[in-house]
Amino acid sequence: xxxxxxxxxxxxxxxxxxxxxxxxxxxxxxxxxxxxxxxxxxxxxxxxxxxxxxxxxxxxxxxxxxxxxxxxxxxxxxxxxxxxxxxxxxxxxxxxxxxxxxxxxxxxxxxxxxxxxxxxxxxxxxxxxxxxxxxxxxxxxxxxxxxxxxxxxxxxxxxxxxxxxxxxxxxxxxxxxxxxxxxxxxxxxxxxxxxxxxxxxxxxxxxxxxxxxx
Amino acid sequence: xxxxxxxxxxxxxxxxxxxxxxxxxxxxxxxxxxxxxxxxxxxxxxxxxxxxxxxxxxxxxxxxxxxxxxxxxxxxxxxxxxxxxxxxxxxxxxxxxxxxxxxxxxxxxxxxxxxxxxxxxxxxxxxxxxxxxxxxxxxxxxxxxxxxxxxxxxxxxxxxxxxxxxxxxxxxxxxxxxxxxxxxxxxxxxxxxxxxxxxxxxxxxxxxxxxxxx
DNA sequence: ACCTGTTTCAAACGTTTGTTTGAATTATCT
DNA sequence: AGATAATTCAAACAAACGTTTGAAACAGGT
Numbered sequence: 039x040x041x042x043x044x045x046x047x048x049x050x051x052x053x054x055x056x057x058x059x060x061x062x063x064x065x066x067x068x069x070x071x072x073x074x075x076x077x078x079x080x081x082x083x084x085x086x087x088x089x090x091x092x093x094x095x096x097x098x099x100x101x102x103x104x105x106x107x108x109x110x111x112x113x114x115x116x117x118x119x120x121x122x123x124x125x126x127x128x129x130x131x132x133x134x135x136x137x138x139x140x141x142x143x144x145x146x147x148x149x150x151x152x153x154x155x156x157x158x159x160x161x162x163x164x165x166x167x168x169x170x171x172x173x174x175x176x177x178x179x180x181x182x183x184x185x186x187x188x189x190x191x192x193x194x195x196x197x198x199x200x201x202x203x204x205x206x207x208x209x210x211x212x213x214x215x216x217x218x219x220x221x222x223x224x225x226x227x228x229x230x231x232x233x234x235x236x237x238x239x240x241x242x243x244x245x246x247x248x249x250x251x252x
Numbered sequence: 253x254x255x256x257x258x259x260x261x262x263x264x265x266x267x268x269x270x271x272x273x274x275x276x277x278x279x280x281x282x283x284x285x286x287x288x289x290x291x292x293x294x295x296x297x298x299x300x301x302x303x304x305x306x307x308x309x310x311x312x313x314x315x316x317x318x319x320x321x322x323x324x325x326x327x328x329x330x331x332x333x334x335x336x337x338x339x340x341x342x343x344x345x346x347x348x349x350x351x352x353x354x355x356x357x358x359x360x361x362x363x364x365x366x367x368x369x370x371x372x373x374x375x376x377x378x379x380x381x382x383x384x385x386x387x388x389x390x391x392x393x394x395x396x397x398x399x400x401x402x403x404x405x406x407x408x409x410x411x412x413x414x415x416x417x418x419x420x421x422x423x424x425x426x427x428x429x430x431x432x433x434x435x436x437x438x439x440x441x442x443x444x445x446x447x448x449x450x451x452x453x454x455x456x457x458x459x460x461x462x463x464x465x466x
Numbered sequence: 467a468c469c470t471g472t473t474t475c476a477a478a479c480g481t482t483t484g485t486t487t488g489a490a491t492t493a494t495c496t
Numbered sequence: 497a498g499a500t501a502a503t504t505c506a507a508a509c510a511a512a513c514g515t516t517t518g519a520a521a522c523a524g525g526t
Contacts, residue, residue, distance in 0.1 A: 157272075200417075290475090
């Protein structure tokens with residue numbers, strides 16, 4: 039059976055959704071790029087929404103499992119549990135995806151976008167996928183940074199994920215050299231990124247009256 | 253002349269574009285919310301694209317001018333030129349917009365979104381609006397942080413804008429308490445944000461062989 | 467009151483959209 | 497080879513979209 043029509047559809051959808059967004063990408067653009075018939079989308083996936091869902095499902099589960107595995111390895115004696123190593127455990131799996139090829143790069147771009155422009159339905163799906171991961175990382179970071187109040191830590195984690203999403207989404211800013219697509223440059227960029235996030239997370243708490251924690 | 257039809261259209265478009273995105277918002281949804289006729293959009297603006305353009309034009313020019321004015325005031329003796337004060341000069345004007353009312357909040361949300369999901373045409377427009385501002389702030393920060401290479405500073409600035417965009421866009425993350433909509437909470441959040449960005453920008457340079465500057 | 471220019475309105479236009487259909491084609495198995 | 501299921505295909509569907517039209521309603525000035 040020619041089931042790689044399915045893969046070609048997923049690849050094309052991944053690329054076009056990442057580049058132009060969900061609503062502005064037509065099924066005809068996807069099926070053309072995938073060299074497939076228009077009706078193939080509904081045959082293999084049922085609807086455009088379920089196609090998007092499948093694009094995420096294809097990679098997200100494994101990605102988050104690898105994040106948790108690295109964190110567990112770290113905590114069960116695999117190395118020092120510092121803010122940097124915990125951050126690396128979270129980021130490295132996604133960076134591996136990017137290094138694995140242009141499709142992985144597109145997926146991370148789509149993932150970054152989705153944090154901001156996802157519809158409510160997709161947000162629910164992403165929340166289910168991310169919640170346990172973020173929960174675990176937040177707990178571990180809370181032990182590494184006991185001086186921070188829970189609300190403080192949570193917002194810093196929020197900021198950190200913002201940087202990551204923004205960078206993966208590849209938001210173009212003026213004067214930004216996007217020669218940083220070479221892998222060598224990405225390694226350098228990763229260190230810059232991790233340092234930026236680490237010092238932000240490690241900053242001393244802003245002392246004043248206890249804030250609402252939640 | 254009933255020219256506040258124009259304003260109502262801009263308000264409705266601002267709100268709906270910010271909440272659902274450009275492509276997923278129909279002119280009919282906008283004109284319904286604005287209690288205006290469908291054709292009013294083309295009468296007042298010419299097209300949907302030009303409506304979006306007008307939504308940005310209405311506030312963005314003044315916003316960036318205020319940013320530059322605050323930076324100039326700082327540099328011409330208005331206070332100490334530190335990373336924190338420069339950051340505040342950039343952020344405060346947008347925060348004032350948010351404090352001014354729900355429409356300002358919506359605009360900043362739209363602005364945050366646009367950094368990631370803007371079409372190429374809109375990106376050109378935003379680039380023209382942002383380029384001189386970012387240029388000036390980058391220069392000033394370069395003088396405040398002379399130990400950083402230009403490429404390093406630029407990327408840190410990029411990360412900082414990412415956090416800001418992400419936060420303004422109001423990306424929902426699991427476990428995030430969005431009771432932080434009260435103004436009091438926003439003030440606290442602003443201090444958290446500025447500290448996070450400041451320590452990230454001020455971090456010591458990663459010393460190693462000179463990287464490509466560009 | 468009349469004219470003139472501006473603004474609103476309901477209705478329609480032609481495209482494009484996601485989706486469905488039913489026949490044709492291809493693969494799989496006995 | 498023939499029967500059965502899986503997949504592809506061209507064509508059409510209704511709905512929604514941005515846009516256009518031309519007449520109605522309104523405004524201000526003389």
